[in-house]
Amino acid sequence: MREEIESIGRRVRTLRQQKGWTLEEFSARCGxxxxxxxxxxxxxxxxSISSLNAxxxxLGIPLTHFFATVN
Known part of the structure; x- marks a missing residue:
């Protein structure tokens, strides 16, 4: 589970940085x-799912971006 949490965090940071937002700007945008x-x-x-949804x-991406497809 720890790996999944870290992976989500890395993806969130990467996406935020791609937008050029500071943490302060990101905070204001997502509440x-x-x-x-x-x-x-x-x-x-x-x-939580609600925080991830915010x-x-x-970021303008679907919630499903953070979930792997299961075959």
């Missing part, structure tokens, strides 16, 4: 605290 987002990006905090909306 989550800077501290929480920092912990998520570093894989130190798990994330992140996805801010």
């Amino acid at each position: 989550l605290s800077v501290g929480f987002l920092s912990q998520v990006e570093r894989g130190l905090s798990s994330i 992140i996805c909306k801010a």
